[in-house]
Amino acid sequence: xxxxxxxxxxxxxxxxxxxxxxxxxxxxxxYMSWYRQDPGMGLRLIHYSVGAGITDQGEVPNGYNxxxxxxxxxxxxxxxxxxxxxxxxFCASSRLAGGSTDTQYFGPGTRLTVL
Amino acid sequence: AQKITQTQPGMFVQEKEAVTLDCTYDTSxxxxxxxxxxxxxxxxxxxxxxxxxxxxxxxxEGRYSLNFQKARKSANLVISASQLGxxxxxxxxxxxxxxGTSYGKLTFGQGTxxxxxx
Numbered sequence: 243x244x245x246x247x248x249x250x251x252x253x254x255x256x257x258x259x260x261x262x263x264x265x266x267x268x269x270x271x272x273y274m275s276w277y278r279q280d281p282g283m284g285l286r287l288i289h290y291s292v293g294a295g296i297t298d299q300g301e302v303p304n305g306y307n308x309x310x311x312x313x314x315x316x317x318x319x320x321x322x323x324x325x326x327x328x329x330x331x332f333c334a335s336s337r338l339a340g341g342s343t344d345t346q347y348f349g350p351g352t353r354l355t356v357l
Numbered sequence: 358a359q360k361i362t363q364t365q366p367g368m369f370v371q372e373k374e375a376v377t378l379d380c381t382y383d384t385s386x387x388x389x390x391x392x393x394x395x396x397x398x399x400x401x402x403x404x405x406x407x408x409x410x411x412x413x414x415x416x417x418e419g420r421y422s423l424n425f426q427k428a429r430k431s432a433n434l435v436i437s438a439s440q441l442g443x444x445x446x447x448x449x450x451x452x453x454x455x456x457g458t459s460y461g462k463l464t465f466g467q468g469t470x471x472x473x474x475x
Contacts, residue, residue, distance in 0.1 A: 275462075275463075277463075282467060283467065284361075284448060284465030284466055284467050284468060285402075285448070285450075285463070285465045286465075287462050287463070290462065300462060301462070330400065332402060334402075334463075344390075344452075345392065345404055345407055346392075346404075346452075346463055347404060348394075348401065348402035348404075350400070350401050351400050351401065351402075353400075
């Protein structure tokens with residue numbers, strides 16, 4: 243049971259490049275989400291999904307796209323990278339059974355630098 | 358809108374002593390969950406403890422306990438018998454009740470850096 247996995251661990255992009263951050267979980271969790279962590283700001287929600295085929299925007303969605311074709315995978319796409327997207331990105335997953343009670347488990351994070 | 362406030366940017370504690378990390382929250386929901394996560398220097402987010410808004414007893418997980426005072430809207434983390442490995446960033450977070458456009462969203466505080474001295 244690997245939990246939540248993310249690839250790559252580190253990435254450097256040039257402004258304007260696109261890329262996809264991968265996230266997978268093997269716990270059969272319905273809920274998956276992407277957060278970004280910036281210094282002094284805690285974690286902020288980018289996008290989330292409550293099941294395959296269902297996604298919605300979080301607090302800071304601009305510049306990012308997501309899709310959820312399977313329960314296991316929830317990739318995050320940067321369409322045209324900007325220096326403001328330099329951050330650490332975390333994927334998380336949880337059950338949906340209890341609503342507010344369901345603990346979110348995080349992947350190891352991807353450190354992205356946009357030059 | 359939900360808000361989490363952690364007023365202690367940094368805390369210091371002597372090894373084997375207890376320490377309390379403060380967290381206050383603001384929400385209009387009646388049903389919500391409160392979480393504490395630990396982030397060591399390696400960067401991963403480690404779940405520590407959970408408290409439900411309707412739970413009458415304070416949550417405990419080993420050396421971690423959550424001092425939940427609902428009327429004051431506070432959810433302080435207490436670490437007993439501190440260890441050197443407890444040195445890390447600690448985040449308090451709140452999750453909304455099911456429903457609404459931000460379902461399941463975790464709102465995080467800004468974190469407290471805990472340093473344990475030998």
